[in-house]
Amino acid sequence: MEEVNVGIVGLGNVGSGTLAILAENADQIALKLGFRLRVAAVCSRSVQERAIPQAFAAARRTTNWRDLVTDPGVQIVAELVGGNGVAGDIIDAAIAHRKSVVTANKELMGSCGPEIWDRAIRAGINLAMEASVCGGIPIHAVLREGISGDRVTALHGILNGTSNYILTEMEKRGDPLDTILAEAQKLGYAEADPSADIDGFDARSKLALLAALAFGEKILPSDIFVEGIRRISPMDFRYAHTLEHTIRLVCTARQTHDGLILSVRPALIPQSTILASVQGAYNAVWVKGAFGQDTFYYGRGAGPKPTGVAVVSDLMRVAREIRFGSPERVSPFAHERLGEYKPVSVTLQKSAYYLRFRVSDRPGILALLAGILASKHISLESVLQEPCDTKHDLPFVITVEPTSEQSVCDAVAEMAQLDFLREPPLALPMETGL
């Protein structure tokens, strides 16, 4: 049984998960493929200290990725270094040497994916990147093959496990964000600098990549409105529950008459929707199609083994094509080919909104706020107030009927000037179309 030979660059979490699966699942992989996947070479700066599974003890070990990429015994290069640095050089060199590439690199695919794909297509090699977004969820296979005949009209995701863990713990336990974050940091679930997770930037780069795949449009993270979860507090969950909703950091890409509205922001979602049942560090993607309607995909967003499954599945597909002939490549980004989806400002969005206030109480506050809303032609839906003793820091909530984001922004800006407000109003959209 002939083999296909793989070189692995990067032996961090994803690299070691990939090696483990290739070793532990070797027989089943061979039975599925009809041939073996052999790890011919591994590269890492600390390769001599790394434990390599016994099955691949004969693999060449190098600290220099150029040795691996130019090794005539390597047919597929798995770039598992990550980031925007040397990873790009590794992939470029692999393509230049006509090696197929499997990558788990979200940053690189998000920023230079289209250009890298073009080079790969011209070189006649294959590029696979299932692991670059939503680790354990095979969303790329779904979009590329499973529902390729559909026309995606909207995509909603929970794409950052850390922020979802924090929100669902806040919901369960009623503790404030700082407490849960500190705990998560102690347990290693959250970074010392938590900004990428809780300010929404990590989710934003994932959404950019996912939306690019779904809509065939070049989408930059900077095209995407982003708001993190720092202002969400346990009382927002209590009010949301009263409204039969919950709160999640929702990533949205939605085609409208005006164009593609893209956002990452905390939003109220109905408790009855399946997205509301995504707990802890899980990821999920909800796709709406013009023809197939709703489909939903859920799994681990990260982790050595779940992401390793994505890498190994890609290696199998690419290896099969190397062995048995390969169809012409079609860039999954297909930028400027579909050309129907243009990002537009989130202020064009129409939605119901949840407005949460903290005020120093005095007579006439509600009348004043209601007056501002009326002046923007926004209709009140409900007013909610929990029992509260502290007159000087009184929370309450107004929900309003569907209106434009712009009107809400205008109203909130005007309200923020009022001296009885302890902080600017918190405005969250209420997603009803889920």
Add this chain to the structure above:
Amino acid sequence: MEEVNVGIVGLGNVGSGTLAILAENADQIALKLGFRLRVAAVCSRSVQERAIPQAFAAARRTTNWRDLVTDPGVQIVAELVGGNGVAGDIIDAAIAHRKSVVTANKELMGSCGPEIWDRAIRAGINLAMEASVCGGIPIHAVLREGISGDRVTALHGILNGTSNYILTEMEKRGDPLDTILAEAQKLGYAEADPSADIDGFDARSKLALLAALAFGEKILPSDIFVEGIRRISPMDFRYAHTLEHTIRLVCTARQTHDGLILSVRPALIPQSTILASVQGAYNAVWVKGAFGQDTFYYGRGAGPKPTGVAVVSDLMRVAREIRFGSPERVSPFAHERLGEYKPVSVTLQKSAYYLRFRVSDRPGILALLAGILASKHISLESVLQEPCDTKHDLPFVITVEPTSEQSVCDAVAEMAQLDFLREPPLALPMETGL
């Protein structure tokens, strides 16, 4: 721009949905592929009365499938007739004429899938069957490509929309099965003869096909334990809710030390699990992998357009391979290749159980039942009884700690002899591993 030519046999629900998508989404399909999909011929017994989209007005219309299959202008045959009858002849003839085949045929793929695949592989043509199971959920692409590197250890599904609709309506409204079924029949959601849906046989043939794909094992519907939902009543939902569970018709294929346990049966599942949020006519598949852990897929199980998306996505994949060269086929069934999974009896299953009784009340009943359980070494977990006026038809529930199905069957058989029981005890497993 050259085209790939498709012939469609069968213009029922799925055929007309497929035609509509091919027409309405033609431009985006062409942009994704780099060439057009043209419908060159359509076949149906009533083809003259069928509305064909304007875009395909020039298609050859025939009532004789042999004309279509032998038409040199047809490169891919879409078999959308369904069932175990003429569909098999159509596919055989297409393979004999070296046409690639796309099929939505659950019955045929479930009963003769492996043999048909072998013929297709020998003929060097492609066979695609995404639409044959879970219509709008691209589960075949997921298993074939997305998570092919993983080793599936268990699969749980809600695979019959009609029975899930009935159960979730019963849960919401508290009406008995007969009332909801009669309504569903009036609305056309359920067949005049509802047995296939509510006795679990439709779900069973879907599970056979899905488990065959997931485990690479030849699995016949007759290998699968089946129990329908006829005995479920609103009171079972009330008791289940007290236990923080709900009830669904759960299809399970689970690898154990003894072998593969396969069942279709109503089961209690925790309300907190994502499977519990599958409402109405939706389908869902939960996959557990040795490496990737939990992934979950959800969508419409049927309907012209959702199933049409699966057919069109398959047509695109097959057409791309026709245009650009095709990898050697690998049968997704891979029967007798993986060879690790052998169906074993459901009586080997270990689980907690829910036992619901209806009795003519008299002293000593609980002691008698508890005695029978103790004699089988089954430990009680809880006893629940709703307030009830009717001494002669008193319902109550006993839940027991994890034990073997065989012990529960033995206990239930012994209990069924007791004269105070109004009907044999209803025993449902409580799925905790979801």
